[in-house]
Amino acid sequence: MEKPPVDSYQDNAWVRLTQSKWFVYILISPLFLVLFAYVVYPFYQTFIQSFTGDDALSHYKKFFSLASPANLEALWTSLYISIISVICCAIVGVTMAFLLERYDFPGRRLLAILVLVPMALPPLVGVLSFTFLYGDSGIFPRALQHLFGLDQVPFSLNGIMGVIVVHTFTMYTYFYLTASAAIKGLDPSLEEAATSLGAGRIRVWTKVILPMLTPSIVASALLVFMISMASYTAPLMFGVERTMTMQIYLSRTNGNLEMAATQSMILSFVSITFLIIMRWYQNRRNYQNLSKGISVHRSEVSSKGMKILATIASFVGTLILILPILVLILISFSVDGAWKTQILPTDYTIDHYIALFTDERTWRPIWNSIQMGVVATLGNILFGVAAAYAMVRLNFKGKTLLDILIMVPWALPGTVVAVNLIAAFSTENIFAFNQVLIGTFWILPLAYFIRHLPLVFRSTSASLVQLDQSIEEAARSLGATWLYTFRRIVIPLTFTGILAGTLLALVQSLGEFVASILIYSSSTIPLSVAIFQKLYAFKFGTACAYGVLQICLILIVLIISEKLSKGSAGSAI
Amino acid sequence: MKSVKIENVSKQFGQVHGVKDLNLTIKAGEFFTFLGPSGCGKTTTLRMIAGFYYPTEGKVLFDDRDVTLLQPNKRNIGMVFQNYALFPHMTVDENIAFGLQVRKLSKTEITQKVDRIRGLVHLEQYGRRKINELSGGQQQRVALARALVIEPDILLLDEPLSNLDAKLREETRIEIKRIQTELGVTTIYVTHDQMEAMAMSDRIMVMEQGIIKQIGTPQEIYNRPLNRFVADFIGETNLIEATIESINGDDIQAKTVNGLNFIGRKQHSSPTLTHMIGDKVFISIRPESVNLGPGENKLIGKISFVEFTGISVNYIVDFTEFSLKVMIINTNGQLKQIGEDITLHIAQDSLYFLGE
Ligand SMILES: Nc1ncnc2c1ncn2[C@@H]1O[C@H](COP(=O)(O)OP(=O)(O)OP(=O)(O)O)[C@@H](O)[C@H]1O
Numbered sequence: 001m002e003k004p005p006v007d008s009y010q011d012n013a014w015v016r017l018t019q020s021k022w023f024v025y026i027l028i029s030p031l032f033l034v035l036f037a038y039v040v041y042p043f044y045q046t047f048i049q050s051f052t053g054d055d056a057l058s059h060y061k062k063f064f065s066l067a068s069p070a071n072l073e074a075l076w077t078s079l080y081i082s083i084i085s086v087i088c089c090a091i092v093g094v095t096m097a098f099l100l101e102r103y104d105f106p107g108r109r110l111l112a113i114l115v116l117v118p119m120a121l122p123p124l125v126g127v128l129s130f131t132f133l134y135g136d137s138g139i140f141p142r143a144l145q146h147l148f149g150l151d152q153v154p155f156s157l158n159g160i161m162g163v164i165v166v167h168t169f170t171m172y173t174y175f176y177l178t179a180s181a182a183i184k185g186l187d188p189s190l191e192e193a194a195t196s197l198g199a200g201r202i203r204v205w206t207k208v209i210l211p212m213l214t215p216s217i218v219a220s221a222l223l224v225f226m227i228s229m230a231s232y233t234a235p236l237m238f239g240v241e242r243t244m245t246m247q248i249y250l251s252r253t254n255g256n257l258e259m260a261a262t263q264s265m266i267l268s269f270v271s272i273t274f275l276i277i278m279r280w281y282q283n284r285r286n287y288q289n290l291s292k293g294i295s296v297h298r299s300e301v302s303s304k305g306m307k308i309l310a311t312i313a314s315f316v317g318t319l320i321l322i323l324p325i326l327v328l329i330l331i332s333f334s335v336d337g338a339w340k341t342q343i344l345p346t347d348y349t350i351d352h353y354i355a356l357f358t359d360e361r362t363w364r365p366i367w368n369s370i371q372m373g374v375v376a377t378l379g380n381i382l383f384g385v386a387a388a389y390a391m392v393r394l395n396f397k398g399k400t401l402l403d404i405l406i407m408v409p410w411a412l413p414g415t416v417v418a419v420n421l422i423a424a425f426s427t428e429n430i431f432a433f434n435q436v437l438i439g440t441f442w443i444l445p446l447a448y449f450i451r452h453l454p455l456v457f458r459s460t461s462a463s464l465v466q467l468d469q470s471i472e473e474a475a476r477s478l479g480a481t482w483l484y485t486f487r488r489i490v491i492p493l494t495f496t497g498i499l500a501g502t503l504l505a506l507v508q509s510l511g512e513f514v515a516s517i518l519i520y521s522s523s524t525i526p527l528s529v530a531i532f533q534k535l536y537a538f539k540f541g542t543a544c545a546y547g548v549l550q551i552c553l554i555l556i557v558l559i560i561s562e563k564l565s566k567g568s569a570g571s572a573i
Numbered sequence: 574m575k576s577v578k579i580e581n582v583s584k585q586f587g588q589v590h591g592v593k594d595l596n597l598t599i600k601a602g603e604f605f606t607f608l609g610p611s612g613c614g615k616t617t618t619l620r621m622i623a624g625f626y627y628p629t630e631g632k633v634l635f636d637d638r639d640v641t642l643l644q645p646n647k648r649n650i651g652m653v654f655q656n657y658a659l660f661p662h663m664t665v666d667e668n669i670a671f672g673l674q675v676r677k678l679s680k681t682e683i684t685q686k687v688d689r690i691r692g693l694v695h696l697e698q699y700g701r702r703k704i705n706e707l708s709g710g711q712q713q714r715v716a717l718a719r720a721l722v723i724e725p726d727i728l729l730l731d732e733p734l735s736n737l738d739a740k741l742r743e744e745t746r747i748e749i750k751r752i753q754t755e756l757g758v759t760t761i762y763v764t765h766d767q768m769e770a771m772a773m774s775d776r777i778m779v780m781e782q783g784i785i786k787q788i789g790t791p792q793e794i795y796n797r798p799l800n801r802f803v804a805d806f807i808g809e810t811n812l813i814e815a816t817i818e819s820i821n822g823d824d825i826q827a828k829t830v831n832g833l834n835f836i837g838r839k840q841h842s843s844p845t846l847t848h849m850i851g852d853k854v855f856i857s858i859r860p861e862s863v864n865l866g867p868g869e870n871k872l873i874g875k876i877s878f879v880e881f882t883g884i885s886v887n888y889i890v891d892f893t894e895f896s897l898k899v900m901i902i903n904t905n906g907q908l909k910q911i912g913e914d915i916t917l918h919i920a921q922d923s924l925y926f927l928g929e
């Protein structure tokens with residue numbers, strides 16, 4: 001196995017140490033320490049809390065009692081929403097990936113850019129634009145009502161349906177990204193081989209393409225399921241109170257801390273169980289592409305009818321993708337409080353934008369979020385790359401544990417993470433260097449770091465697995481030290497993977513709302529919380545201006561990374 | 574150019590034996606081949622020389638320096654991998670230059686050396702190409718150039734030809750041998766293709782299940798195998814079980830269970846054989862050493878298979894307890910039919926006796 005460089009071979013004690021089979025455990029111990037301090041320990045604190053009471057199990061008994069089924073109902077609704085969301089996202093995302101990677105049709109280039117728009121929409125802003133567009137008093141329902149002179153709006157997006165639509169829109173990109181990366185790496189000769197063996201189109205799909213894509217689809221399903229379980233914003237905005245996250249939030253605000261802890265434990269249990277099942281499944285199937293130097297060919301949509309259909313479809317797709325942003329921009333120019341029952345706002349102004357940069361109070365949350373997001377993401381890169389390398393290249397006992405500990409915080413809803421952090425860091429302790437973290441700047445970067453722990457890790461380890469170990473060995477045999485090899489071979493070859501994860505982490509940190517709303521300190525209000533506060537105050541214009549700015553920040557990050565990754569093969573974003 | 578010495582080396586993977594108790598010396602400048610069936614421990618041994626595995630027991634020495642636990646990057650070896658392991662994000666030149674950059678050579682020196690080695694492997698025009706714009710054979714030559722440009726003390730090649738088609742294989746094989754001869758670098762070559770091994774090597778080590786079966790020149794291995802495994806693995810042969818009946822000076826007479834008698838020469842037997850009357854031996858008879866018609870060691874059998882290849886006619890001839898593969902050089906165009914009886918003889922000098 002790889003060891004860090006040894007300067008002098010004569011330095012025997014060091015050689016003995018690095019050659020010892022225990023040395024690897026010294027290398028990985030910092031990883032476990034971080035996980036213990038910021039994942040296990042806070043979780044344990046909540047666990048303890050859920051069992052405090054006259055009877056250790058009293059809160060659990062209450063949860064499962066059929067007399068007041070609110071909790072059970074919430075559990076069921078959460079699961080049901082998550083599963084439907086996964087299915088919808090998978091269908092949309094994988095289809096999009098195939099269309100865009102494999103076919104050429106009018107409008108493809110534009111669509112290929114816009115397809116990532118939902119990534120630029122932070123959850124809160126996404127939900128916001130959807131309620132403006134399709135909600136009870138949204139632009140579309142009202143326009144139709146006026147057009148046909150109806151008494152009521154003909155349709156509107158609300159309740160569970162609304163939650164699922166928003167989930168699909170905001171999360172299909174996870175499927176899209178991994179599936180299109182996988183399709184790029186899919187050797188067309190495999191398909192050709194199957195066809196030459198007499199397999200029809202459907203057979204090629206079900207027997208060759210889908211199985212090849214399975215790992216990436218399952219990986220995405222895992223992510224989407226976790227996010228859906230954790231989803232708090234959409235139910236909040238669409239008024240679905242009977243979901244687990246909402247129940248936890250309500251218990252907390254009603255001051256029933258033990259019940260909140262109990263609900264957190266049960267929700268965590270579901271999420272983690274699902275996580276383990278999915279992980280097991282993923283390990284069962286692992287395909288590596290063995291061929292070298294291939295490129296994917298795009299086939300043109302040739303028949304006339306198909307061409308028209310494809311054009312229309314891509315136009316509609318483009319519209320759906322772009323509308324949320326357009327509506328945010330539109331409303332960001334509207335005068336606060338002037339838009340009531342009209343289809344569109346009537347009075348416009350640019351005051352909100354001027355205020356963003358001139359008014360210290362409006363600028364503050366923006367700067368806070370950038371700082372906290374960057375700090376958290378740097379942590380994610382450091383931890384994620386190290387953990388991925390350890391996972392893929394080193395041999396040690398406890399790999400499964402490491403993997404699960406990294407994935408758990410993702411499976412945990414942001415609400416639960418926040419509950420855990422409050423339980424652990426409301427008092428001084430050693431992991432916080434004897435500080436009280438709650439109420440300081442550091443609590444949110446820590447929350448973001450924990451919540452986005454697997455992003456860099458997973459994307460990096462995915463590209464590391466693709467990287468044949470003999471390439472590293474070749475570099476070593478040519479005289480390169482471990483560090484030099486890592487810098488010149490491993491990093492460049494996994495760069496797009498690292499970057500993909502980093503960007504996801506950063507973008508998510510900039511938009512993080514769920515944990516933020518529970519633990520932000522009033523001296524460092526993040527952007528998303530500021531948006532929420534403006535919304536509550538019916539300052540739609542200001543809220544949307546924030547939203548647009550947030551989108552711009554995210555777009556800048558995406559463009560920079562696009563520039564950076566240019567030239568390196570198979571960029572993921 | 575260095576010699577390599579492996580002393581009592583064993584490598585254990587958990588419960589699995591990679592290799593057991595290896596002892597061998599590879600001379601400086603030698604072309605040395607590890608030959609053996611899949612899973613016999615060739616790669617394991619090579620990787621211990623490269624420093625990617627550390628032996629569970631024993632020592633590896635380059636010249637007289639103990640390198641057993643030395644890092645791979647400190648060994649000054651050139652290694653060519655079965656799958657080439659070229660750096661996909663670099664051009665041909667960047668790949669070749671990598672080892673020189675590690676050694677902190679000046680830019681001009683690097684350019685000079687890269688150009689020279691690129692000429693040596695006949696890739697003059699390809700310096701700026703990306704790796705995935707090269708054919709398999711070209712990639713292999715880049716890998717070779719990359720390993721050679723650092724002027725390694727030892728060149729290690731792990732089945733470098735196995736990904737190439739037959740014609741390219743032969744071409745590249747000749748190329749590798751030419752370059753090796755030109756540079757005189759100590760070379761260790763891993764293959765499971767005996768033809769390749771015979772054609773290229775100064776000496777060959779035949780392995781089976783992690784154990785050395787024989788070390789010797791191609792001629793020694795072919796003509797004087799030490800044991801059944803080597804005789805069987807190298808070239809084609811018939812192995813017939815027999816018991817030593819009598820020894821008359823230089824002649825050995827051996828008898829099969831069904832009473833067929835064979836007479837051969839004592840000096841044409843494995844050095845490990847003890848030659849006691851009553852000992853069980855194996856008689857190795859190469860198909861090409863069997864002749865038509867009566868003579869020494871005459872045999873009469875029934876033809877069960879005929880194959881005409883142009884240069885030769887191959888028969889399988891059945892006897893009561895064994896069948897014999899026979900190869901007759903085609904001189905008069907006569908072909909016998911399946912089912913016909915055939916009379917054969919084998920010169921006493923062509924028999925070879927082996928132990929287990
Ligand atoms: N990293 C490893 N872990 C466990 N067992 C191993 C490892 N590497 C090799 N082995 C085992 O050691 C034995 C020798 O393997 P090795 O790779 O040296 O064979 P080989 O002669 O190179 O075969 P091939 O011609 O197939 O490449 C095999 O039984 C193999 O399964």
Ligand SMILES: [Mg+2]
Pocket residue numbers: 615616617
């Ligand atoms: Mg091998």
